[in-house]
Amino acid sequence: MTYDRSEAELARTLTGAADAAPPPVGDLLAAVQRRRGRRTRRRVQSALAVAGVVAVIGGGTAVARGFFSSGGGEGQTLSAATATATATATATASAGPTEAAEPRRVAIRPAAEVWPAAVTKIPVKAADGWRYRPVTGLSATELLLVAESSFEKAGRLEVYDTAAGTSTVLADMPTPEGVKGYFVQDVEAGAEYVAWWGETPNNSDKWADFWVVPRAGGTAKQVGQVTGDLSEVERIGVTADSVVWSAAGGGIYRMPLAGGSPEKIAGTDGLHLMSWPWATDVAKEGGGEAEQKNQTKVVNLETGQAAEVNVPAGVQGLRCGPVWCFGKEKDQENDASVVQRVDGSDRKSPPDLSLWGGERSLARGFGFFQISGVVGRDARGEEIEDAQAPLAAVYDPATGTAAGIGRRDPSGGGSYGTGTSSSPTSILYWDEGQRQVEKCRKVDATSVPHPPGEPVPTGKVTSCTTTTEGGGKELTVVNLLAVPPTE
Amino acid sequence: MAKTVKSGMQQNGGPPRPWGVEFTDFVAARGNALYRYGYVLTGNAEDAADLTQEALMRLGDAWSRIRKKDDPEGYVRTTMARLHVSRWRRLRRERLVAAVPEVTYTDDRLDGDVGLWKELEGLPPKQRAVLVLRYYEDLSDQEIAELLGVSRGTVRSQAARALDKLRIRVTDLETGRVG
Known part of the structure; x- marks a missing residue:
């Protein structure tokens, strides 16, 4: 085998690839929050900071989503982030399995x-x-x-x-x-x-x-x-x-x-x-x-x-x-x-x-x-x-x-x-x-807190909160x- | 039964607190660089985003602890490298592969050896991680060993195998590094 490459070339290629990486899709922080929401949904949370009562928070998290700049530095990606959030929620709710047959059920009876x-x-x-x-x-x-x-x-x-x-x-x-x-x-x-x-x-x-x-x-x-x-x-x-x-x-x-x-x-x-x-x-x-x-x-x-x-x-x-x-x-x-x-x-x-x-x-x-x-x-x-x-x-x-x-x-x-x-x-x-109800509404992006130093976002974002009813x-x-x- | 000051009586772990502004600032400031590091580690945008998000999520949850150590970025980079070589990574990768279109975006912009970049894809995750840590992150073999939780000998043998596969000549056998 001919060893026709040098370590310097490898280093340059890696750095070059990092610089040339395609911009990430959507907003990083919003994506991290969604991911955390998916995980925490499976975890027990206390809805009230009181003895004994535990609430499991259903789909989505009670946070305003998507108003930070993207990792690629291309400025605001408001609409993209919001669209991704919505798309994720919809897919989870309705799509179900695409290749598996009828999903199995949890066998534990009430x-x-x-x-x-x-x-x-x-x-x-x-x-x-x-x-x-x-x-x-x-x-x-x-x-x-x-x-x-x-x-x-x-x-x-x-x-x-x-x-x-x-x-x-x-x-x-x-x-x-x-x-x-x-x-x-x-x-x-x-x-x-x-x-x-x-x-x-x-x-x-x-x-x-x-x-x-x-x-x-x-x-x-x-x-x-x-x-x-x-x-x-x-x-x-x-x-x-x-x-x-x-x-x-x-x-x-x-x-x-x-x-x-x-x-x-x-x-x-x-x-x-x-x-x-x-x-x-x-x-x-x-x-x-x-x-x-x-x-x-x-x-x-x-x-x-x-x-x-x-x-x-x-x-x-x-x-x-x-x-x-x-x-x-x-x-x-x-x-x-x-x-x-x-x-x-x-x-x-x-x-x-x-x-x-x-x-x-x-x-x-x-x-x-x-x-x-x-x-x-x-x-x-x-x-x-x-x-x-x-x-x-x-x-x-x-x-x-x-x-x-x-x-x-x-x-x-x-x-x-x-x-x-x-x-x-x-x-x-x-x-x-009792029921948990998630309510989402479109709010003006300027009404939602954003990190200091970031440009003030414009347009509408979706803000959701989860409350109990009944x-x-x-x-x-x-x-x-x-x-x-x-x- | 008020436990308004102390933690809840029946729960050992309270609810995850909302992430503070410091963490969101950190993501805003360093997210891009971390994603690019993820790209070098994984070789594609989808996996890079996945890896970066997972590591940042873990950082967010550990923020109050990490912040004291004053090196959240080091924490995330370590998490990303470990995840990349872990079983978690491989399982997720298998699931994602079908859905991810081949991205060729890099090719026209890459300042470097496109063929070499492609060949990196053929490396097992651990070998690739060792190369990235050594030649992109500029870590010593000892640092890499500690970061990945393996021996220095393993780092060297993994690197040697990977370099051999990529037809890269090693100029300094003693350190394995180019000056």
């Missing part, structure tokens, strides 16, 4: 079909207009609810009897005297007591307090107050004689119900409460990289026994209860979930179930997963979604049964809530009547304590 006995409807509001926020099931027929006088302002605890269709007040949840901006955070149902903690989240005080009321009802009693790092409450539990909690930085503490000083439970450095008496070595909240960490042990604080988690290679975000673990594969292009026992046995990857953060563990060892609804790709490489697929699923690791949660809008979006108990909840709920009457509730036992 919870009402899988576990009819566990699904019920409750009013969204109490008779006096206070809104209910479901906490967890107390039994197969009793739901613990918080009634809120205004948004996120918990005022009282109620127990809803699903057999009778009536609700009774368990206790009022008073604001401690002299405390401004107080909000109740997590509520926990113990064997004998219901406990909760509150704080003043909108100021910088490091302060929290704890309350209990007997499960039979009565007058709530403030157990005590804490300050400093101890007040960074992560989760709580309640035993026959104490409230227990873990702090965000790790370490588990207890305080006698009769009152007294908080004390650290020996040997709990770096541990985080999961559900009394179970603790874990990963923090509850973290997001990002912390969330991808794998749990490596499960500790029983009553017996002191610790089980090592058998963490398989290539898995991230593994979270375990006393028996089962839920996580996902590291491969970002593969949404595969991972289910196994703590010792690594019975490992499986249930189809169509994804983990995009949020709750994984539910009461009774059930797992909680999101359903992307993506069932394939069309000839253009665009994802095909099953518009009828539920938004999420409860998964029974023992039997492999999955039950669908929530209702997907035609847009691909929708929302559902998870009970707000500190321990893994037994309640999932959603509003069947609903507000009934919540469909799945109570996992009413799921028939399988063994």
Whole structure:
């Protein structure tokens, strides 16, 4: 072979090709935003920055599109960008597969079909207009609810009897005297007591307090107050004689119900409460990289026994209860979930179930997963979604049964809530009547924010926002304590 | 149940925040150069746009972290090179190939060896990436090795194989570089 070329020629050719590259089609930033929209559609987002309610945003993103200059430096590409955005949306909505036959469907049936006995409807509001926020099931027929006088302002605890269709007040949840901006955070149902903690989240005080009321009802009693790092409450539990909690930085503490000083439970450095008496070595909240960490042990604080988690290679975000673990594969292009026992046995990857953060563990060892609804790709490489697929699923690791949660809008979006108990909840709920609606309108480009230094765009751009409509009457509730036992 | 200051109770990961003005500024300022780098890496406009968009999306999500390191462009270029040689890239490429018309736009404008540019298409992604990093990005073999997460020996062997295929004579065997 003749080596007739030099390295300098290669370098010159590469540079020359870069200079001579054909200008990219459309607007780069708009394209990146669309791409992110396609991806985030499959991910769980919280529509409201509040406990428990999760919204999956359907097709398109709520951003104004296409008003930055193109990468090629040819000035404004307003019309091109807008046209591309519209074309993409239309193609996704109507084109479907061009070469495949009938696309497959997500095989997960709604919870009402899988576990009819566990699904019920409750009013969204109490008779006096206070809104209910479901906490967890107390039994197969009793739901613990918080009634809120205004948004996120918990005022009282109620127990809803699903057999009778009536609700009774368990206790009022008073604001401690002299405390401004107080909000109740997590509520926990113990064997004998219901406990909760509150704080003043909108100021910088490091302060929290704890309350209990007997499960039979009565007058709530403030157990005590804490300050400093101890007040960074992560989760709580309640035993026959104490409230227990873990702090965000790790370490588990207890305080006698009769009152007294908080004390650290020996040997709990770096541990985080999961559900009394179970603790874990990963923090509850973290997001990002912390969330991808794998749990490596499960500790029983009553017996002191610790089980090592058998963490398989290539898995991230593994979270375990006393028996089962839920996580996902590291491969970002593969949404595969991972289910196994703590010792690594019975490992499986249930189809169509994804983990995009949020709750994984539910009461009774059930797992909680999101359903992307993506069932394939069309000839253009665009994802095909099953518009009828539920938004999420409860998964029974023992039997492999999955039950669908929530209702997907035609847009691909929708929302559902998870009970707000500190321990893994037994309640999932959603509003069947609610719809996500994307509204787009043409607006003058000058009314849309644009980067400083860029020329002010002219003409019309499409601006879209997603809002919810309808609903507000009934919540469909799945109570996992009413799921028939399988063994 | 207000968690207006702290993060949500039930979600570990909050909603993706809207990208800030700094990120959009960055895209406006550097998007063109990044796209051209993508073009050299991939050899065609469609893949270049795809690669640039994917890497920028990832940068956007990591912006608050990356910005502190003060080298968002390095982050994107690294992401692009890695994606190019990754399985992700190959899968996407297969899907896209059918839909992409052959672009010959470059030929009349290319200041360089058109035949050589065409032959680069025949290289496996990793070999091509090594050449681009070495001769377009001007990185040392050690830097390339770190960037791609392979050994320096692999970089050198990949480069040698690619150069051989392209009939390029290596002038300085010690460094593999032309002064």
